[in-house]
Amino acid sequence: MEAKRRVNWRILVLALCTILIFSGLSFRVWWIQTVEAAKIMEYASGQWDWEKTLKPKRGAILDRNGEILAYEGKAYTVNARLKPLNDKDQDFVKDPYYTAQTLSKILNAPVEQLLGPLTNPKSKVVLLGRPGMQITEEQKEQIHAAQFPKLPSGQQVDTNQLPGIYLTETTRRFYPNNSFAAHVLGYLDIDGEPKMGIELQLDKELRGEKGEMEIMMDGAGYQLPDGERKYKPAKDGDNVYLTIDRQIQDYVEQALDKAERDFKPKALTVVVSDPQTGEILAMGNRPQFNPNTYYTGITNYTNHAVTTMFEPGSTFKIITLAAAIEEGLFNPNDTYNSGTYTIKGQIPIRDHNNGLGWGRISYLEGVQRSSNVLFVILGYEKLKLERLKQYFDKFGMGATTGIELPYEKKGNLINLENPRSPRDWAVTTFGQGVTVTAVQQIAAVGAIANGGELLKPHIVKELRDPHTNAVIERTGREVVRRVVSESTAKKTRDILESVVEGEAGTGRSYQIEGYHVAGKTGTAQKYDPNTGKIMEGHYIASFIGFAPKDNPRLLVYIVVDDPSTDEWYGTWSKLIISPIFKSVMERSLQYLQQQPDAKLTQSTGSKAGKTTASAQAAASVPLQEVTLPKFVGMSNTAAQLRAKQDNLTVSVIGTGTKIVDQYPKPYEKVVTGTQVVLVTDRVKGSKMPDFTGKSMRDVLEFGSLAGIPVRATGSGFVVSQNIAPGTVLTGSEQLLVTLRSESEPPPPPTGQTGAPPPDGQAGIPPGTTTTGTTSAGSATGTQAGTTNSAGTGGAAGTTGATGTNGTTGAQGHAGQSKNETDQSGQENTVQ
Numbered sequence: 156m157e158a159k160r161r162v163n164w165r166i167l168v169l170a171l172c173t174i175l176i177f178s179g180l181s182f183r184v185w186w187i188q189t190v191e192a193a194k195i196m197e198y199a200s201g202q203w204d205w206e207k208t209l210k211p212k213r214g215a216i217l218d219r220n221g222e223i224l225a226y227e228g229k230a231y232t233v234n235a236r237l238k239p240l241n242d243k244d245q246d247f248v249k250d251p252y253y254t255a256q257t258l259s260k261i262l263n264a265p266v267e268q269l270l271g272p273l274t275n276p277k278s279k280v281v282l283l284g285r286p287g288m289q290i291t292e293e294q295k296e297q298i299h300a301a302q303f304p305k306l307p308s309g310q311q312v313d314t315n316q317l318p319g320i321y322l323t324e325t326t327r328r329f330y331p332n333n334s335f336a337a338h339v340l341g342y343l344d345i346d347g348e349p350k351m352g353i354e355l356q357l358d359k360e361l362r363g364e365k366g367e368m369e370i371m372m373d374g375a376g377y378q379l380p381d382g383e384r385k386y387k388p389a390k391d392g393d394n395v396y397l398t399i400d401r402q403i404q405d406y407v408e409q410a411l412d413k414a415e416r417d418f419k420p421k422a423l424t425v426v427v428s429d430p431q432t433g434e435i436l437a438m439g440n441r442p443q444f445n446p447n448t449y450y451t452g453i454t455n456y457t458n459h460a461v462t463t464m465f466e467p468g469s470t471f472k473i474i475t476l477a478a479a480i481e482e483g484l485f486n487p488n489d490t491y492n493s494g495t496y497t498i499k500g501q502i503p504i505r506d507h508n509n510g511l512g513w514g515r516i517s518y519l520e521g522v523q524r525s526s527n528v529l530f531v532i533l534g535y536e537k538l539k540l541e542r543l544k545q546y547f548d549k550f551g552m553g554a555t556t557g558i559e560l561p562y563e564k565k566g567n568l569i570n571l572e573n574p575r576s577p578r579d580w581a582v583t584t585f586g587q588g589v590t591v592t593a594v595q596q597i598a599a600v601g602a603i604a605n606g607g608e609l610l611k612p613h614i615v616k617e618l619r620d621p622h623t624n625a626v627i628e629r630t631g632r633e634v635v636r637r638v639v640s641e642s643t644a645k646k647t648r649d650i651l652e653s654v655v656e657g658e659a660g661t662g663r664s665y666q667i668e669g670y671h672v673a674g675k676t677g678t679a680q681k682y683d684p685n686t687g688k689i690m691e692g693h694y695i696a697s698f699i700g701f702a703p704k705d706n707p708r709l710l711v712y713i714v715v716d717d718p719s720t721d722e723w724y725g726t727w728s729k730l731i732i733s734p735i736f737k738s739v740m741e742r743s744l745q746y747l748q749q750q751p752d753a754k755l756t757q758s759t760g761s762k763a764g765k766t767t768a769s770a771q772a773a774a775s776v777p778l779q780e781v782t783l784p785k786f787v788g789m790s791n792t793a794a795q796l797r798a799k800q801d802n803l804t805v806s807v808i809g810t811g812t813k814i815v816d817q818y819p820k821p822y823e824k825v826v827t828g829t830q831v832v833l834v835t836d837r838v839k840g841s842k843m844p845d846f847t848g849k850s851m852r853d854v855l856e857f858g859s860l861a862g863i864p865v866r867a868t869g870s871g872f873v874v875s876q877n878i879a880p881g882t883v884l885t886g887s888e889q890l891l892v893t894l895r896s897e898s899e900p901p902p903p904p905t906g907q908t909g910a911p912p913p914d915g916q917a918g919i920p921p922g923t924t925t926t927g928t929t930s931a932g933s934a935t936g937t938q939a940g941t942t943n944s945a946g947t948g949g950a951a952g953t954t955g956a957t958g959t960n961g962t963t964g965a966q967g968h969a970g971q972s973k974n975e976t977d978q979s980g981q982e983n984t985v986q
Contacts, residue, residue, distance in 0.1 A: 208365055208366070208367055209365060209366030209367060209368060209387075209388065209389040210365060210389060211362065211363030211364060211365060211366070211389040211390055211391045211392055212227055212326075212363065212389075212391040212392065212621070213227040213328065213343075213361050213362060213363065213391075213392045214360065214361040214362075214363065214391065214392030214393045214394045214395060214621055215227070215394045215395070215621070216340060216353055216354075216361075216394075216395045216397065217394060217395070217396050217397065218396070218397055218399045218400060218401040218404070219396060219397060219398055219399060219400055219434075219436075219616050220400065220401060221396070222401045223331060224330070224331070224332060224335070224336065224340055224397070224399075224401075225328060225329070225330050225331075225340050225354070225446075226328075226329055226331075227326050227327070227328055227329070228292075228326065228327065228329045229292060229324065229326060230289040230290060230291065230292075230324075230325050230326055230327035231289070231290050231291075231292075231294075231295045231322040231323065231324055231325065232282065232287060232288050232289065232290070232322065232323050232325055233258070233262070233282070233283045233287030233288075233290060233298070233320065233322060234280060234281070234282055234283070234287075234320070234321055234322070234323060235248050235254070235272065235273055235280070235281050235282075235283060235319050235320055236248065236279065236280050236319040236321070237273070237275065237278055237279060237280065237281060237319065238279045245318060246315070246318050246319060247318060247319040248273055248318065248319035248320070249318060249319070251270060251273035251274050252266075252270065254269075254273055254317055254319070254320065255269035255270045255273055257301050257316075257317060258283070258287075258298070258301075258317075258320070261294055261297045261298055261301065262283070262286040262287060262290065262294065263286065264284075264286035264287075268284065268286065269283055269284070269286070269287075271284075272284060285345065285450055288345060289325060289326075289327035289345070290322075291329075295322060298317070298320065298322065301316060301317055302315050302316055302317045302320065303315065303316070304316060327343075328342070328343040328347075328354075328446075329447065330342070330445075330446045330447050333445045333446075333447060334443045334444060334445045334446075335404065335405075335408060336399060336404055336408075336437075336438065336439065337352075337443050337444050337445065337446050338351070338352060338438070338439075338440045338443065338456075338457075338458035338459075338460075339352055339353060339397070339399065339438050339458070339560070339614065340352045340353055340354060340446060341353055341354035341355050341356075341446070342354060342446030342449050344449070345450070349361075350449075350456075351456055351458070351561060351562075352458070352560065352561070353395060353397070353559070353560070353614075353615070355561050356559055356560055356561050357395055357559070357615065357618075360392060360393045360395065360618055361392040361393065361395060362392050363389065363390045363391045363392035363393075364389065364390040365389055366386075366387045366388045366389030366390070367386075367387050368386050368387070369386070391621045391622070392621065393618040393619060393620065393621065393627055394618070394619045394620075394621050394624075395615060395618055396615075396616045396617045396618070396619060397614055397615060397616060398429075398434035398435050398436060398613055398614050398615065398616045398630075399435065399436060399437060399438070399614065400436045400437065402743075402746050402850065402852065403427055403436045403437045403739075403743045403746065404436075404437040404438075404439065405850075406437070406738065406739050406742045406743055406746075407425045407427060407437040407438075407439040407739055408439055409738070410425065410734070410735040410738045410739050411423050411425060411439050411440075411441050411735070413734075413735075414441075414715070414731055414734075414735055415441045415442075417731075418715075418718035418719060418720050418730075418731050419718065419719040419720075420441070420715050420716055420717055420718035420719065420731075421716045421717040421718075422440070422441065422442070422457075422459055422463070422714075422715075422716040422717075423439075423440065423441040423713075423714070423715055423716070424439070424440050424441075424459040424460050424463075424593050424712075424713070424714040425437070425438070425439045425711070425712070425713050425714075425735060425739065426438050426460050426593050426594065426597050426711070426712045427709060427710070427711050427739060427743065428597050428601060428612065428709070428710045429708065429709065429710075430600075430601035430604035430605045430610075430701060430707050430709075430710040431604075431605050431632075431707070431708075432610070432613075432632045433598070433601065433610030433611055433612045433613055433632060433633065434612075434613050434614075434616070435558070435594075435597075435612055435613065435614040436709070436743075437739075438458075438460050438614070440457070440458060440459050440460065444456075458560060458562070459593065459714070459716075460592065460593040460594050461558060461560045461562065461563045461564070461592055461593070461594050462562045462563065462564055462592070463564070463592065463593075464564050464566050464567060464590040464591065464592055465590060465591070465592075465679070465695050465714070465716070466586065466587060466588075466589065466590055466679040466680075466681075466682075466695065467586045467589070467590075467591050467596060467677055467679065467697065468585075468586045468587070468677035468678050468679035468695070468696075468697065469525045469585060469586055469661075469675060469676060469677040469678065470586060470596060470600075470675045470676070470677035470697055470698070470699045470712075471583075471585065471586030471589065471591070471596075471677070472522075472525065472530050472584070472585050472586060472675060473599070473600055473603060473647065473651065473675055473699075474546060474547060474550050474552070474599060475530050475533055475534045475538075475543070475546075475584045475585070476522060476530075476533070476647055476650065477546075477550075477603055477638075477639050477643055477644070477647045478533075478534075478538055478542070478543065478546035478639075479533040479534070479537060479538060480639070480643045480646050480647055481546075481639045481640065481643040482537075482538060482542065484533060484537040484538065485518060485533060486518060487517060487518050487519035487650070488517055488518070488519070489517065489518045490515050490516060490517050490518070491515065491516070491518065491521065491528070491529060491532055492512070492514070492515050492528075493506055493512030493513050493514065493515070493516055493521060493524075493526050493528050493529070494506055494510055494511055494512025494513075494528065495510045495512070495528065496527075496528045496531045496532065496581075498535075498577050498578050498581060501576060501577065501578040502578070504527060504528065504531055504578070504581060504582065505527065505528075506524075506526050506527050506528050507525065507526075507527060512526070512528065513526075519650065519653065520659050522650055522653070522654065523653055523654050523657045523659040523660045523661070524659050524660075524661065525654075525661045525675075525676065527585045530584040530585040531581050531582075531584055531585070533584065534581070534583070534584030534585075535577070535580070535581040535584060540571070540574075540580055543571065543580070543583070543584065544568070544571045544572075546638070547568060547571060547583075547589075549609070549636060549638045550598075550599040550602065550609060550638055551595055551598050551599055551609055551635070552566060552568055552589065552591060552595060552599065553565055553566050553567065553568040553572075554566075556594050556595060556598050556611060556612050557611055557612075558594055558611075558612045558613065558614055559613065559614050559615040560614060563592070563594070564592055565592075565595075566589070566590050566591040566592055566595055567589060567590040568583070568589055569588075570582070570583050570588035570589065571583055571589075586677060586679065587679065593712055593714055594612055596699060596712055597612060597699075597710060597712050598610065598611070598612050600699050600701070600710060600712070601710055602638050602639070602644070603639070603644050603647050603648060603651075604644075604648065604673075604701045604707040604710055605644075605707070606641045606644045606645075607637055607638060607639040607640055607641050607643060607644040608634050608635075608636075608637050608638070609634070609635040609636050609637070609638050610632065610633060610634060610635065611633040611634075611635055613630045613633070615630055616629070616630060617629040617630065645705075648673050648704050648705065649673075649704075651673035651674055651675060651700075651704075652671055652672065652673040652704045654673070654674065654675055654676075655672045655673060655674055655700070656671075656672075661676045661728075662674050662675065662676050662698065662700070662728075664728065664729040664733040665698065665700055665733055665736055665737065667702065667737055667740060667741050667744075668751075669751030669752055670702045670703055670740075670741070670744060670749075670751055670752065671702060671703045671704035671705065671752065672700055672701075672702045672704065672740070673700060673701055673702070673704040673707075674698060674699055674700020674701065674736075675698070675699055675700070676696075676697070676698050676728050676732075677696070677697040677698065677699075678694055678695070678696045678697070678724065678725075678727070678728070679694065679695050680693065680694055680695075681693040681694065681695060681716075681717065692724075693717050694717065694724045694727070695714060695715070695716050695717070696714075696715045696724065696727045696728055696731070696732060697712070697713060697714045697715065697732070698712075698713050698728060698732045698733070698736055699711070699712040699713075700736060700740070702740055702744065703749065703752070708744060708747055708749050709740060709743055709744060709747075711736055711739055711740050713732050713735050713736055715727065715731055715732055718731060748824075748825065748826050748829075750826060781801045781802075781803070781824070781825055781826065781827060781829075782822055782823075782824060783803075783817075783819055783820070783821055783822060783823045783824075783825055783831070784797055784798075784801075784821065785817075785821035785822070786798070786814045786817045786821070786831070786833055787814055787815060787816060787817055787821065788813070788814065789813075789814050790812055790813060790814070791807065791811065791812050791813065791814060791833070791835055794814045794833055795807070795833070798831050798833075801827065802827035802828060803825070803827065803828070803829055803830070803831050804828060804829065804830040804831065805830075805831055805833060806830055806831070806832045806833070806844060807832075807833050807834075807835065807841075808832060808833065808834045808835065808841045808857070808860055808861050809834060809835035809836070809837050809840065809841045809861075810835065810837050810840040810841060811835030811836035811837030812835065812836070812837075813835060813836045814833050814834065814835060814836075815834055815835065815836045816833075816834035816860055817831065817832065817833050817834065818831070818832040818856045818860060819831065832856065832857065832860060834860045834861070840883060840884070841861065841883075841884050842880075842881050842882065842883055842884065843876075843878045843879065843880055843881060843882040843883075843884060843890075844857065844880060845876075845880035845881075846873040846876050846880075846892060847873055847874065847875075847876075848872055848873060849872060849873050850872055850873075851867055851872075851873075851892075851894060854867070854873060854890070854892055858890060861884065861886075862886060863884070863886070863888055863889065863890050864889045864890070865889075865890045865891075865892070866889065866890070866891045866892075867891070867892050867893070867894055868891075868892075868893050868894070869893055869894040869895050872894055872895065873892045873893070873894055874893055874894065874895045875892070875893045876890065876891070876892045876893070877890065877891040877892075878890055
């Protein structure tokens with residue numbers, strides 16, 4: 156009986172335990188399925204589901220011919236492990252000072268800057284700050300070489316000499332030409348955000364669209380069959396092709412470098428356009444910066460060509476002249492009394508030679524001498540306010556052009572829109588009391604060059620798909636409006652040519668042998684942005700010109716702000732601006748294979764009394780356009796004979812008997828005398844050419860055709876090469892060339908400061924006392940202490956080209972009235 160009771164008790168206890176266990180499990184299941192269900196599912200989803208944002212590749216920026224100016228490439232971030240993962244781990248930074256000292260040479264950073272993160276006691280893993288972010292492939296290889304250096308015997312060390320340093324792969328923006336066209340391109344900061352230039356203006360197109368991917372995985376991290384839930388591929392950014400021509404931009408950069416080095420102006424701007432299409436072929440500014448190393452400090456973010464407003468001076472007279480011709484108010488043979496022009500009750504308006512003038516002269520000579528009085532007669536007396544304002548508006552003054560660059564300013568026509576006195580708007584006829592931007596001037600004068608149509612300037616040529624290269628969007632010739640007739644444009648061009656070619660012209664130093672050049676000089680004084688008063692001794696000088704005159708290929712505008720020189724400002728045009736213009740224009744026309752006028756070359760040489768043999772040859776054998784034959788497949792001898800029949804210069808690569816490649820390519824248009832490179836079927840044994848004076852493009856073409864790798868240092872044209880000319884090539888060489896700028900503006904002449912130039916460009920230097928009338932050669936003189944205000948009560952104050960993002964402009968009537976009272980009536984002394 157006792158045994159049966161114990162058994163029953165055990166059964167009861169077991170049953171109770173079973174009930175309790177199952178009750179607990181049931182409760183737990185209920186709890187999991189209800190109370191904790193959402194949390195557990197979220198945790199499970201985190202293990203099963205894998206989501207990733209797919210980053211698109213940013214589009215490249217290229218010039219009009221497809222040369223890369225900016226691209227996204229592979230980069231690396233330098234990390235440092237400061238503490239070991241466990242007791243056995245030896246891969247951590249053991250000697251912070253040695254590590255910092257070694258890396259400082261590679262990362263171009265001070266040792267102290269790297270020591271900070273390397274000695275951080277609170278961190279296990281650190282980044283090395285800005286110097287260690289987005290380093291290049293070359294720097295990566297240097298770090299690897301420092302970690303595992305080679306012994307003198309050539310054997311590589313197995314032990315890591317920089318333990319704890321490792322790299323993670325990322326991407327960065329590269330600008331292969333460094334500071335080349337930096338203000339046009341802009342840059343990306345460390346966070347990938349665009350700053351200025353095309354990078355900012357077309358960020359949406361360049362950036363592309365992010366993609367996303369979501370899949371299901373098992374516990375081991377492998378994708379389950381049919382586990383893909385969502386997939387949206389990233390759309391890479393479009394490639395942007397600019398209207399910029401790499402070679403012409405290079406000519407501009409070289410000329411700017413030379414002028415900046417010799418004269419150290421506060422700012423320099425050069426813009427080159429094709430006036431027939433409105434395309435900007437080059438745009439350069441000084442000071443500049445390197446977008447690859449923007450973090451070292453940029454002293455000037457301003458693209459002066461579009462964001463800086465300044466008083467243009469006499470280059471603005473082109474618009475007044477065209478308007479007067481269009482209205483039938485300009486007869487080149489009519490005469491007037493130069494010197495001064497008085498509006499009743501106003502301070503007289505003076506010609507730039509201190510109001511002395513040149514006696515009674517013709518309208519044509521007045522334009523050539525850049526007479527302020529003539530343009531007041533044309534604009535104030537004949538056109539009058541409303542018609543003058545209409546023409547300025549038609550030419551785009553006081554409005555943005557719409558060019559594809561950020562922060563464009565629209566200039567200021569306050570003295571026309573709200574004049575305080577007749578004199579206010581009278582002085583606008585010759586470019587005072589108004590402010591413009593360089594790109595506005597380019598567009599306005601481009602209308603004269605192309606036959607009377609104002610075109611919208613473009614710096615973006617097309618957008619292309621990065622994978623198929625298909626054109627997505629293309630800009631074309633965009634006519635804003637017709638501003639003058641073709642006849643008026645032609646007459647204006649002829650008169651502007653006489654400014655350069657005429658005996659009395661202020662632009663005689665801008666003549667280019669073999670080409671008809673038309674243009675206009677300009678000089679204006681600067682104003683204190685705080686007071687509105689004229690800044691004595693501070694000027695902005697400029698020149699705008701195009702060539703050839705009757706069918707212009709190029710329009711060049713140069714603005715020089717306050718150069719650091721002791722030379723009188725009347726000589727700046729000849730000493731500083733003219734060499735820039737001639738270097739850029741002449742070399743660019745030759746690059747575009749623009750045939751010079753043989754008759755003009757001959758007559759110019761005769762007039763100067765020094766016709767060269769080459770000029771005589773050009774006169775007797777004019778250049779002709781030739782369609783290049785297909786030499787590929789011809790025998791070596793036949794190809795050379797065929798080339799010589801078309802008066803082409805031949806350079807042969809190799810010792811074979813059959814031509815397998817050529818440069819330029821078949822059927823391209825060239826002119827007689829062009830050098831043609833022919834590649835034979837046996838390159839080995841060919842001789843190294845002399846590349847002295849050649850462009851980088853010529854060197855790269857040879858390297859490509861000959862199968863020889865090419866490296867270069869510097870920019871410009873070749874001055875030396877590591878393989879001597881005439882060396883027989885084996886095919887295993889590597890060609891290294893050194894390039895240097897060849898822009899050659901002459902240095903400022905020594906001697907007495909302020910001596911007038913010999914070509915009659917300028918008149919009375921400072922400090923000279925004159926009586927009576929000036930000589931026929933005087934054109935831009937002034938006395939010391941005289942001013943060039945923009946008109947009584949109408950000065951357009953401006954900081955010239957020194958503002959940030961174009962924060963310049965007219966100072967208003969308050970500052971203008973001060974000019975009237977403070978300058979004792981002396982004005983208009985700068986042409």
